[in-house]
Amino acid sequence: MIDSGLKDRIFNILINCQISTYTSLYAPNEAVIPISNILSLLGDGTKYSVRKCLKSLMQDGVICYKSMGCPAVVSYGEIPELVYDAAPPINGYTLTKKGYQTPEWKNAYKEWEKSMEEWATN
Numbered sequence: 143m144i145d146s147g148l149k150d151r152i153f154n155i156l157i158n159c160q161i162s163t164y165t166s167l168y169a170p171n172e173a174v175i176p177i178s179n180i181l182s183l184l185g186d187g188t189k190y191s192v193r194k195c196l197k198s199l200m201q202d203g204v205i206c207y208k209s210m211g212c213p214a215v216v217s218y219g220e221i222p223e224l225v226y227d228a229a230p231p232i233n234g235y236t237l238t239k240k241g242y243q244t245p246e247w248k249n250a251y252k253e254w255e256k257s258m259e260e261w262a263t264n
Contacts, residue, residue, distance in 0.1 A: 148187055149195040150246075155183050156205060157250045160237055174210040176234040196235055204241035209233045 159173040181192055199205045209231045241247060 144194055144198050145191065148184075148191060149198060151184060152180060152192065152195050153199060153204065153241075153246060154250075155180055156235060156237060156241075157247055161250055161254050172208075172210075172236050174208050174232050174234040174236050176232060179234070199235075202240075204238060204244060205235045206238050207234070208236050210236075 156173070156175060159175050163171070163173050177189065177192060177196070180196075181187065181189060184192065196205065200207065237247070
């Protein structure tokens with residue numbers, strides 16, 4: 143049985159990580175969060191229970207598993223200048239288009255917009 147409270151907390155972590163990519167000029171287009179980071183941000187829960195919740199969220203279609211890293215051109219060394227800056231890929235979870243249409247995302251985005259407006263006026 144899946145703990146719905148834990149599932150909601152995990153989804154909120156993924157939403158907050160995605161919103162935090164908007165606050166940095168150097169952040170990627172989307173946040174890809176490994177399960178180890180989700181576990182550390184939760185502070186409690188087992189890897190098994192988190193994996194069950196992630197699987198349920200994937201079945202709901204609001205998240206997907208993704209690998210984000212350097213392009214093959216860099217990793218194969220075809221552009222020697224870029225090899226030094228290449229990093230290993232990050233494998234984790236990110237929101238899908240359906241995830242961006244959820245009420246949780248819309249509320250979090252509205253709060254973020256409001257905080258940015260307040261910041262800009264101060």
